[in-house]
Amino acid sequence: DAKTTQPPSMDCAEGRAANLPCNHSTISGNEYVYWYRQIHSQGPQYIIHGLKNNETNEMASLIITEDRKSSTLILPHATLRDTAVYYCIVRGYNTNAGKSTFGDGTTLTVKP
Amino acid sequence: SAVISQKPSRDICQRGTSLTIQCQVDSQVTMMFWYRQQPGQSLTLIATANQGSEATYESGFVIDKFPISRPNLTFSTLTVSNMSPEDSSIYLCSVDRTNYGYTFGSGTRLTVV
Numbered sequence: 001d002a003k004t005t006q007p008p009s010m011d012c013a014e015g016r017a018a019n020l021p022c023n024h025s026t027i028s029g030n031e032y033v034y035w036y037r038q039i040h041s042q043g044p045q046y047i048i049h050g051l052k053n054n055e056t057n058e059m060a061s062l063i064i065t066e067d068r069k070s071s072t073l074i075l076p077h078a079t080l081r082d083t084a085v086y087y088c089i090v091r092g093y094n095t096n097a098g099k100s101t102f103g104d105g106t107t108l109t110v111k112p
Numbered sequence: 113s114a115v116i117s118q119k120p121s122r123d124i125c126q127r128g129t130s131l132t133i134q135c136q137v138d139s140q141v142t143m144m145f146w147y148r149q150q151p152g153q154s155l156t157l158i159a160t161a162n163q164g165s166e167a168t169y170e171s172g173f174v175i176d177k178f179p180i181s182r183p184n185l186t187f188s189t190l191t192v193s194n195m196s197p198e199d200s201s202i203y204l205c206s207v208d209r210t211n212y213g214y215t216f217g218s219g220t221r222l223t224v225v
Contacts, residue, residue, distance in 0.1 A: 034213040043118075043204055043216030044155070087154070091213065099145060099170075100214070102155040 004088045009107045012082075018075040020106050022088030025069040030092055033064060035073045037084040038105070044087060047073065078110045118205055118217030125195055125224050132191045133220045135205035140185035145214070146178070149202040158203075161188050195224045 005023040012018040024033060032051050036044040048055055048062045050071070055062045061074040075082055087105040115138040125131050135144065146158040158178055159167040167180040181189045192199050200223050206216040 032213075036214070041149070041202055041219065041221070043116075043206075043218050044214070046212040046215065049213060089213075099157050099160055101157070102147075104154050 003101060004090060004103050006086070006088055006103060006106045008104060009109070011109050011111055012075075012078045014080060014110055014112050015077055018078040018082065018108055018110070020073040020075075020086050020088075020108060021070065022073070023070045024088070024090045027068050027090050031090045032092070033062065033068075033071045034089050034091060034100075035060070035062065036087045036089070037082075038087065039081075039084040044102075047086075075108075078108075080110050080112065082108065083110045084108060116205060116207065116215060116217040118220060120220055121218060122221040123223070125222065127196050127224055129195055130191055130193045131195065131222060132189050133203055133205070135188050135190075135217050137186045137207055141207040141209075142185070143208050144182065144188045145206045145208070146180065146188075146190045147204040147206065147216075149204060149219075151201070155204065158190070192222065195222075197224045200224045 032049050034049040035047040037047055038044040048057055048060050050062045050064050052064055064071045085105040085107050087102050089100045091100040117136040119134050144161045147155040148158050149155050157170050158173045159169045159180055161167045161180050161182040163182045163185050177193055179191045203220045204216050206214045209215055
């Protein structure tokens with residue numbers, strides 16, 4: 001599995017957009033980008049995933065660069081409850097794709 | 113996404129003893145994964161458990177210390193054996209679902225005294 005690089009921490013003002021970057025320069029053609037978040041030592045929670053097109057769901061948007069070497073998770077209107085550690089991983093899509101490596105993630109702090 | 117019931121949610125154990133953590137999934141899955149998260153750190157994969165075969169352990173983790181059972185496609189256990197304070201961590205199980213990638217249990221917070 002490709003490895004990812006994320007900034008260790010970021011701050012965001014409540015109500016503003018939070019843009020969390022991730023570098024995955026060694027991603028292979030059949031690997032997807034997945035984002036998770038972990039709030040205060042609960043189990044990580046799925047947010048969104050994508051292959052090469054931009055994706056949006058009720059939680060967030062995912063922007064993937066054309067060369068697929070990096071991506072950005074966007075929380076359009078951050079709230080205090082979005083304070084969490086955000087993890088970006090890359091992996092195959094199939095359920096038998098196997099294990100993935102979690103990096104250190106980005107600790108997002110949303111401030112009032 | 114899959115619903116995973118993990119228990120116990122937390123425990124405080126004496127050094128030298130063992131603790132077995134259980135994970136029950138609400139539907140059949142091929143692979144189950146066990147992670148450890150030490151205080152202030154990211155998730156580290158301990159092993160991958162497939163039904164009907166021996167678990168595959170990652171570097172630094174051995175079966176004698178972390179025996180795993182996978183008796184069927186909806187259940188798995190992880191035992192932390194002969195515990196020391198260094199084993200104090202959160203232990204998480206997860207399963208792999210195509211549309212959502214990994215779904216995680218709520219975790220077991222283990223403190224060894």
